[in-house]
Amino acid sequence: MSTAVRVRALTKSFGPRTVLNGLDLDLAPGEFVALIGESGCGKTTLLRLLAGLDSADGGELDAPAERMVVFQEHRLLPWRRVWQNVAIGLPREAAAHALTEVGLGGHLDAWPATLSGGEAQRVALARALVREPRLLLLDEPFAALDALTRIKMQALVRDLVDAHRPAVLLVTHDVDEAILLADRVVALRSGRLAAEHRVDFAGERSRRNPGFDDLRTRLLAELGVAELAEAR
Amino acid sequence: MSTAVRVRALTKSFGPRTVLNGLDLDLAPGEFVALIGESGCGKTTLLRLLAGLDSADGGELDAPAERMVVFQEHRLLPWRRVWQNVAIGLPREAAAHALTEVGLGGHLDAWPATLSGGEAQRVALARALVREPRLLLLDEPFAALDALTRIKMQALVRDLVDAHRPAVLLVTHDVDEAILLADRVVALRSGRLAAEHRVDFAGERSRRNPGFDDLRTRLLAELGVAELAEAR
Amino acid sequence: MTAVFARPAARTRFPYRTVSWLTPVAVLALWEILARTGLLPKQVLPAPSSVLAKAADLIADGELPSNLLASLQRSATGFVIGAILGLGAGLLVGLSKVAEALLDRSIQMVRAVPFLAILPLVIVWFGIGEAGKIFLIALGTAVPLYLTTVLGIRQIDPKLLEMTHIVGLGRAARIRWVVLPGALPSILGGLRLSLTAAWLALVIAETLGADAGLGFMATNAREFLQTDVIVLVVLIYAAIGILCDLVTRLLERRLLRWHPTYARLTA
Amino acid sequence: MTAVFARPAARTRFPYRTVSWLTPVAVLALWEILARTGLLPKQVLPAPSSVLAKAADLIADGELPSNLLASLQRSATGFVIGAILGLGAGLLVGLSKVAEALLDRSIQMVRAVPFLAILPLVIVWFGIGEAGKIFLIALGTAVPLYLTTVLGIRQIDPKLLEMTHIVGLGRAARIRWVVLPGALPSILGGLRLSLTAAWLALVIAETLGADAGLGFMATNAREFLQTDVIVLVVLIYAAIGILCDLVTRLLERRLLRWHPTYARLTA
Amino acid sequence: AGSAGGGASGKVRLTYSTISVPKSRGVLEKTLKDQGIAVEWVGPFPNHAPTLQAVVGGTADFSFGGSTTPADQAILSGADLVYAAWATSNPRTTAILAGAHTGIQKVPDLAGRTVAVNKAGLGEFLLVAALEKYHVPRESVKVTYLNPPEASAAFGAGKIDAWAIWQGFREIAEVQYGARPIFVDGDELDFQIDFSSYLVRRDYAERNADTIRKVISAFQADYEWQNQHYKQALDIGNSVSHYPQPVLDKMASKNVQTKLSLINDEGIAQLQRGADWLTQRKILSGPITIADHAVKL
Ligand SMILES: Nc1ncnc2c1ncn2[C@@H]1O[C@H](COP(=O)(O)OP(=O)(O)OP(=O)(O)O)[C@@H](O)[C@H]1O
Numbered sequence A, B: 001m002s003t004a005v006r007v008r009a010l011t012k013s014f015g016p017r018t019v020l021n022g023l024d025l026d027l028a029p030g031e032f033v034a035l036i037g038e039s040g041c042g043k044t045t046l047l048r049l050l051a052g053l054d055s056a057d058g059g060e061l062d063a064p065a066e067r068m069v070v071f072q073e074h075r076l077l078p079w080r081r082v083w084q085n086v087a088i089g090l091p092r093e094a095a096a097h098a099l100t101e102v103g104l105g106g107h108l109d110a111w112p113a114t115l116s117g118g119e120a121q122r123v124a125l126a127r128a129l130v131r132e133p134r135l136l137l138l139d140e141p142f143a144a145l146d147a148l149t150r151i152k153m154q155a156l157v158r159d160l161v162d163a164h165r166p167a168v169l170l171v172t173h174d175v176d177e178a179i180l181l182a183d184r185v186v187a188l189r190s191g192r193l194a195a196e197h198r199v200d201f202a203g204e205r206s207r208r209n210p211g212f213d214d215l216r217t218r219l220l221a222e223l224g225v226a227e228l229a230e231a232r
Numbered sequence C, D: 001m002t003a004v005f006a007r008p009a010a011r012t013r014f015p016y017r018t019v020s021w022l023t024p025v026a027v028l029a030l031w032e033i034l035a036r037t038g039l040l041p042k043q044v045l046p047a048p049s050s051v052l053a054k055a056a057d058l059i060a061d062g063e064l065p066s067n068l069l070a071s072l073q074r075s076a077t078g079f080v081i082g083a084i085l086g087l088g089a090g091l092l093v094g095l096s097k098v099a100e101a102l103l104d105r106s107i108q109m110v111r112a113v114p115f116l117a118i119l120p121l122v123i124v125w126f127g128i129g130e131a132g133k134i135f136l137i138a139l140g141t142a143v144p145l146y147l148t149t150v151l152g153i154r155q156i157d158p159k160l161l162e163m164t165h166i167v168g169l170g171r172a173a174r175i176r177w178v179v180l181p182g183a184l185p186s187i188l189g190g191l192r193l194s195l196t197a198a199w200l201a202l203v204i205a206e207t208l209g210a211d212a213g214l215g216f217m218a219t220n221a222r223e224f225l226q227t228d229v230i231v232l233v234v235l236i237y238a239a240i241g242i243l244c245d246l247v248t249r250l251l252e253r254r255l256l257r258w259h260p261t262y263a264r265l266t267a
Numbered sequence E: 001a002g003s004a005g006g007g008a009s010g011k012v013r014l015t016y017s018t019i020s021v022p023k024s025r026g027v028l029e030k031t032l033k034d035q036g037i038a039v040e041w042v043g044p045f046p047n048h049a050p051t052l053q054a055v056v057g058g059t060a061d062f063s064f065g066g067s068t069t070p071a072d073q074a075i076l077s078g079a080d081l082v083y084a085a086w087a088t089s090n091p092r093t094t095a096i097l098a099g100a101h102t103g104i105q106k107v108p109d110l111a112g113r114t115v116a117v118n119k120a121g122l123g124e125f126l127l128v129a130a131l132e133k134y135h136v137p138r139e140s141v142k143v144t145y146l147n148p149p150e151a152s153a154a155f156g157a158g159k160i161d162a163w164a165i166w167q168g169f170r171e172i173a174e175v176q177y178g179a180r181p182i183f184v185d186g187d188e189l190d191f192q193i194d195f196s197s198y199l200v201r202r203d204y205a206e207r208n209a210d211t212i213r214k215v216i217s218a219f220q221a222d223y224e225w226q227n228q229h230y231k232q233a234l235d236i237g238n239s240v241s242h243y244p245q246p247v248l249d250k251m252a253s254k255n256v257q258t259k260l261s262l263i264n265d266e267g268i269a270q271l272q273r274g275a276d277w278l279t280q281r282k283i284l285s286g287p288i289t290i291a292d293h294a295v296k297l
């Protein structure tokens, strides 16, 4: 099988601090990988390297040129209307369609500054989804969304991924979300991928499935949340 | 009992759109209220009015002058070091202590631009907590944090609230978090508080407690996530 | 406890426009009174009314309009050329470190040289026709626009530029989508300086073989101690200053509607 | 597929400093060559070498240093006064709509009036002593700083101001914590203009009642067709331009270390 | 700024130009001091107009012995100034110069050529008078207004064909550019248009007649010295002007003699004639009666 992303012995330091330290990662085309890890462990740093926005201090990295990123902040152009922020060059209809899908059909002509936190995040999501990249990098794209909206957005991403089959790397703090969406969950710790869990339990992806719950408990333990995992 | 916050028939519109529409709310001193609601329903708008940053279009509002806000974005001054952003006038020791408590004792002298998303959010939290307000307004302060860090921060807030007993209004998308922390959970819908749930089940605040799970299910139903609630 | 009570939608707003015209009008009125009562000797500062009378004369005999027209043509031409050059150089230097290394230092040198000192060179290069005058006006216009364009580009959030990179915009599209709009507040600030610079440069440019123009008029009046014409020229320049500011304010209101601060400005 | 390979930490950086000095040096060299070969007539533009010889003479007999010193004193005094006024007025107008209404239009008027045109009025108001000269220099300095301070304040993120409100900072602390640092990139941009403006104003200020100074030297050289001195003055002004830019760049690097773009600038 | 009345009789405020032989020599100052008058030098000034402004504004008592035309116009514009003294020079050296390779030999050759003059100054007057004398229509000449420094550059670079200019610049053009004079004021015109003059405020003249007499007398003495030591006087000036030696020699060879007088009937008549000539040609904005603006002491 060919790979979409191939990372070997990647290192990245900021001053004295080594954030990524010999990290290896492979993504197959169409594969959906969730990345979890403690705050400040280097998830965004890895995404930026994959996106070609920073250069590594060492190691090898191959990634397709057609990639799209949903940044941790929305990064909307304040001087363009919402629909233009999604379109940026594409026709208005495409943007309107994408915005309707993220539930913002009524905000096409609003200025970004008037959006709520979750609305802005959805616009940024629409901007990435409306283009059909070969690599989709998502940095906590659902963090500012309420439970219901989040479910809808997760379904939307899942559908789009199923349709176009880009490789996806999703950074998330929500273990349930990781299990729900990903083919594989990897945890970043001490600058490398410390653990890897294939989501391959039988049955539906629901907490009622013991396989789900089992993986969930293991992942939370991985993150050091043993007692919480057990508490639930 | 005296009230810390008293809101009556509050309305607020942006252009043709009425976001708050006759909202009533009371907070007793020392009371911890969680506010949930769909993305874009007006939670931040309400917080801004309570913080005195916007003026209402109608209704009455009383709130203490000593209030502190954790905004949905971090709002750190890019030209000041992290510790100064927390201190802003206070001595460095106070800031250093607060930053150590949010797990950033090693970033005192960093520039805000070098922080990760979750780190920046924790600095903003420290900035609010280091001051001892009579009203604490928190707009999704834990959204960018991983599960473990989130638990620590929740405990930290809970401890501080127990010690100084400010009135707290916490906006959150995490129903578990709301139940875990709050005395009362209110849901905003169609411009007013649609439902109110006192967190008064007996026993410990853990999902193993049926009271917890019951309230959780009710709240998720409130938010329209019936199927998910049941799925779990 | 603070209490925020309901306020009617149409709460009284600060009457910016009225107040802003008050100061200039008050100054004129005070000046007229001082002149009438003789506290301000006529040779020192003639009354506004007598200056207006002089203006009426000069308008009647066609001198003022023809001078203004001559200068307007010159400064408009020079402004357009200078604006294009200033903006272009600013974009280049703001976006490319190589261009900055090649151009910036020279521009910083040239802009510090007084026009008066280079007049002989201008003559040698451009002769005594319009070209030299327009060159000076263009130079005066280009410098503030150049500086503020570079300034504006430096202040653009690099995160937005990263985003356009990801979205796959080319260089030209990036300039159109991010660089120009992001630098626009600063560029418009520079425009304010450039618009008046185009007129200020006239005073020196029109010593070069001009026989009409506002600057020519100013120089003559100075040489001949025609105090009323001197004051008239000053008033015309002041009016140009207000006009340039108004134009810029209107542009700001139109082009920076999205900006939380500029959107609240009064023109 | 794009491939980003490991790069050694010390990857070759663009040699900004070297290249940036290349252009001015190349111009000087070309000029010297043109002058030596006689393509550039000596009366119009003497060779740099002969200008330098002239400079050596003037330094030897103390004339150049004393003129520079005289001007330095004047422009420093005028600059300090003008900077305080420009910054102060800019802060006022940037922070208060009432101050804006009262002051801005008048300032926009005054700044459009050419120095040359008001010279007669300056004589009447200030006589021909130092006061009038310092007034002109201060005026020239204040205007760009005023405009860029207002510009800078307008560009500050209102969200940060809200935050300081919440944290309970008073007006003075708010200025110190948010307004000044937030407006600083623009203010330093204005400083660049102001520093040179302080020197440019000399040329006009020192045409009257000055018997020493760079402007005086320039006027005399013009009056008596001392071409080499004229060119020397141009070169001195160019050097001042570079110096002012360097000072500003150093300040930018120091004071704007936090800024993602400015932090990467080369001084 | 001084008081409206002007200096007390014990003190006089004199303006001076960039080159001022009396000031440099210091004799005038001493002469007046011996008579109980302290001199305060105000300046330097580049030309006559701003000194008039300083006198009007009350920061000086005497203008600096400059051109009558701006003084006439200042009076026409309402400045309350009076002539106190006037001077004539001989020979009058202002000239129209033709460029070396232009082939211009005489005034009629100027037709179709570009001539630089300073606006409303000696150069323009001379050109107008020359064209009138040789019946050359003014429209046939391309007159361009340039200040001397720029005109010199234009002349040197061949951008203009002829230049009407006064002493100093004239000699430089002759020495450096090989310019030839084709029309010299003193040789061709039997009347003078513009004179050197000293003006004071009218109220000052009324109260300080004696001081004025003493000051002018001291200036007269200085001019006398300059007439006798013309070359030396030029040398004093050259510490500022730094003319090359050939230029200076050429200037010295003219041996210009200057005669300064308190304003008198002859002065009034001559100044009036010059003013009328200018008024007829619309260079002055209206008619002026010199007698009404002169103090005979
Ligand atoms: N430009 C920089 N200079 C210095 N340190 C940096 C820089 N960028 C990031 N860091 C540090 O590197 C570490 C990793 O940052 P990164 O943004 O990758 O974290 P993250 O895993 O995305 O965290 P979060 O979940 O909080 O967003 C952080 O501790 C951060 O402070």
Ligand SMILES: Nc1ncnc2c1ncn2[C@@H]1O[C@H](COP(=O)(O)OP(=O)(O)OP(=O)(O)O)[C@@H](O)[C@H]1O
Binding pocket: A113, A114, A115, A116, A117, A118, A119, A144, A146, B014, B015, B019, B037, B038, B039, B040, B041, B042, B043, B044, B045, B046, B072
């Ligand atoms: N200045 C404004 N102008 C116009 N509309 C606005 C403005 N501010 C907010 N809105 C709109 O008001 C609604 C409520 O916004 P608010 O920020 O209160 O939502 P929220 O409940 O905080 O949502 P989220 O959970 O996504 O942050 C949104 O639909 C938003 O688009």
Ligand SMILES: [Mg+2]
Binding pocket: A043, A044, A045, A072, A139, B116, B117, B118
């Ligand atoms: Mg991150």
Ligand SMILES: [Mg+2]
Binding pocket: A116, A117, A118, B043, B044, B045, B072, B139
């Ligand atoms: Mg919100």
